[in-house]
Amino acid sequence: MSIPNTPPKSGGYIPRDRNWQPDALTPPYKTSIKRSPQSALLSFPSTLSEETSPVFGHHLLGELDNDLIHNYAQAGESAIGPRIIVHGRVLDELGRGVPGALLEFWQANAGGRYRHKKESYLAPLDPNFGGCGRTITGEDGSYEFRTIQPGPYPWPNGMNDWRPAHIHFSIFGHGFAQRLITQMYFEGDPHIKLCPIVGILKTQAAIDALTAPLDMNRTVPMDSRAFKFDIVLRGQRQTYFENRKEGL
Amino acid sequence: MSQKLNTLIESASQTAGPYVHIGLMPTYAGNAGYYDEEIGTTPFLDEGNAKGEIVEIVGSVFDGTGWAMRDALIESWQCDASGLFAGAEGSDPAFTGHCRFAADADSGEFTLRTVKPAPTTGRGGVKLAPHISLWVVARGINIGLQTRIYFEDEDNSNDPLLNRIEQRPRVDTLIAKKTGDGKYRFDIRLQGAGETVFLDI
Numbered sequence: 001m002s003i004p005n006t007p008p009k010s011g012g013y014i015p016r017d018r019n020w021q022p023d024a025l026t027p028p029y030k031t032s033i034k035r036s037p038q039s040a041l042l043s044f045p046s047t048l049s050e051e052t053s054p055v056f057g058h059h060l061l062g063e064l065d066n067d068l069i070h071n072y073a074q075a076g077e078s079a080i081g082p083r084i085i086v087h088g089r090v091l092d093e094l095g096r097g098v099p100g101a102l103l104e105f106w107q108a109n110a111g112g113r114y115r116h117k118k119e120s121y122l123a124p125l126d127p128n129f130g131g132c133g134r135t136i137t138g139e140d141g142s143y144e145f146r147t148i149q150p151g152p153y154p155w156p157n158g159m160n161d162w163r164p165a166h167i168h169f170s171i172f173g174h175g176f177a178q179r180l181i182t183q184m185y186f187e188g189d190p191h192i193k194l195c196p197i198v199g200i201l202k203t204q205a206a207i208d209a210l211t212a213p214l215d216m217n218r219t220v221p222m223d224s225r226a227f228k229f230d231i232v233l234r235g236q237r238q239t240y241f242e243n244r245k246e247g248l
Numbered sequence: 249m250s251q252k253l254n255t256l257i258e259s260a261s262q263t264a265g266p267y268v269h270i271g272l273m274p275t276y277a278g279n280a281g282y283y284d285e286e287i288g289t290t291p292f293l294d295e296g297n298a299k300g301e302i303v304e305i306v307g308s309v310f311d312g313t314g315w316a317m318r319d320a321l322i323e324s325w326q327c328d329a330s331g332l333f334a335g336a337e338g339s340d341p342a343f344t345g346h347c348r349f350a351a352d353a354d355s356g357e358f359t360l361r362t363v364k365p366a367p368t369t370g371r372g373g374v375k376l377a378p379h380i381s382l383w384v385v386a387r388g389i390n391i392g393l394q395t396r397i398y399f400e401d402e403d404n405s406n407d408p409l410l411n412r413i414e415q416r417p418r419v420d421t422l423i424a425k426k427t428g429d430g431k432y433r434f435d436i437r438l439q440g441a442g443e444t445v446f447l448d449i
Contacts, residue, residue: 011371016448021261022390029263031388034312035438039418041448044409047370049325049381049396050449052333054288054346062284072282093256102287106271116267117278118319130282132271168264168271176325177449179383179392183262197263200390206260232256 012046013177014093014235019202026200030157050177051236056102058136065134068107068147072115072130079129081110081148085226086184087218089141090171093235097141101233102172105145106132112153112163121153146224152191164191164198171231178233186227187213261391268321268385269350276350288323288348291362298342298363300329305360305397305424305432308351309384312439316356320386323348324360324397326379331366364399370408377407379422384436394447397434398423413445421445 024036064071069078086105090098108114108131111123115131129148137143152162166183173179185192185207192198192211201207209232218226267277274282275289292298308316324347332339334346343363351358365378380397398404400423413419421444424432436444 017257018448020257024390026390029388029390032263032390033388035317035386035388036312036390037393037443037446038439039443039445041446042409042413043448044412045371046449047376047409048327048333048368049376049379050394052325052335054325054344055335056287060285060287065283091256093258095254095256104271104287106267114267114270115277115279116270119267130274130279132274132279132282134283134287168262168268170264170268170272176381176383179323180259180261181264181268181385181392182259183265200262201260209257209259210262232259234258235255 011051012237013050013175014237015043016234020206022200022202026196028158028196029200030196032200046175046177051175053172053175053178055100056136056172061134061136066145068129068131068133068145071133073128077128079109079148080126081129081151083146083224084149085144085146085218085220085224086167086212086229087142087144087215087226088212088229088231090137090143090173090231090233091141092173092178092233097137097139098173098233099137099139099141100174101137101141101143102134103137103143103231104132104134104170105147105167107147107150107167108153110148110151112151123151123153149186152189157196161196162191162194164189164195169231171233173233175234175236180231180233182210182231184227184229185211187211263387263390264321264385264392266319266387268319268387272321273348273350288344288346291324291326291344291347292342293344294342296342298329299340300363300366301430303362303364303430303432305362305380305434306357306427307434307436308356308358309386309436310438311388314440316351317386318351318353318356320384320389321348321350322358322360322385323383324362325381325383326362326365327368329363329366331368374408375406377404377410378402379407379409382436389438393438394449395436395444396422396447399432400424400426409447418443418445
């Protein structure tokens with residue numbers, strides 16, 4: 001369908017605000033010291049390589065991919081820990097919902113232990129918890145999944161550093177330029193202000209934007225609490241009508 | 249006072265951390281079978297019927313001490329052998345163009361097996377030399393690093409992105425070296441001597 005009066009494609013993504021995004025070199029987060037480029041990034045207008053993206057259909061998803069309480073559990077069992085729903089919307093910088101965005105998430109269990117062959121924290125694994133899931137946003141950019149609230153855990157950075165409870169998110173928008181990995185924190189966690197990885201964020205506003213509030217309106221009484229986490233991807237300089245849903 | 253713009257700002261990036269593979273490459277994390285279908289394990293849907301030359305690109309991601317990192321995760325995105333991206337009309341149905349790969353836990357080497365991309369057309373009709381876009385994440389990397397693989401045996405002389413690199417010796421850091429028939433080497437150096445050119449794109 002052609003739409004009359006459509007403005008010409010001005011094209012491209014709104015540049016990343018590198019004054020807002022974290023720097024590469026953040027010495028209190030020690031691993032960044034030898035893993036940060038020293039030269040300036042090369043700025044270049046996006047091309048089709050960045051303005052297109054892989055497209056993931058719903059057929060990809062298994063029935064329990066968005067239910068971490070059950071997607072690794074034995075039949076009739078469920079993961080141990082505070083049962084929560086995480087929900088929100090994926091938006092672009094112009095405030096439009098991003099439909100068809102693939103979200104992947106991973107996390108530690110209620111005791112702060114990851115199911116990864118290289119992880120060695122003494123807190124035990126939960127035999128009914130794997131710790132990863134995925135979903136695709138709806139027409140309005142909304143998503144939700146259920147899981148257990150992860151625990152904080154210690155890590156070898158400073159002598160006594162603990163990560164706040166967090167869930168990792170990986171997001172595909174409609175362009176490879178929007179590719180983003182971030183972490184969601186929980187409102188009120190006292191570890192947030194102590195964490196060197198949170199500390200790479202330059203403003204309280206950036207930290208707040210990664211901190212999910214308790215959302216009592218979305219709880220399931222006698223079942224699960226809920227936290228709301230909206231994610232913002234780079235905006236594309238196009239009108240809504242040009243913003244095709246299938247990644248091109 | 250003027251009106252407010254009411255625009256949002258992109259969510260701030262955080263490192264993928266040491267356990268990124270749990271979420272994105274469960275089999276690599278030791279959790280094989282987690283999903284019925286894992287994403288991006290290969291850019292092929294049907295390798296036998298994919299059009300174009302199949303190439304293998306081997307490399308490592310080195311940190312600023314020269315150590316080949318074992319925990320980096322890389323994604324690639326590219327067009328097919330006709331210059332079309334998946335989803336475009338006429339693109340190769342046997343090829344997705346997207347792959348996820350990680351360094352081998354012992355050797356620190358990754359292998360990307362894919363189709364050699366064709367040239368594409370950029371803004372204003374400018375030809376872009378064949379390239380593969382990469383996105384590198386790992387513990388210690390606060391925001392995903394974007395770069396590109398170009399090919400030694402292609403004509404890169406008029407590529408507008410390569411031509412924007414002021415320090416000409418650094419162009420070399422984006423060029424995969426041919427090591428054999430359909431074989432290339434592409435190392436990524438995060439810091440220091442021979443540091444790869446990373447993009448703000």
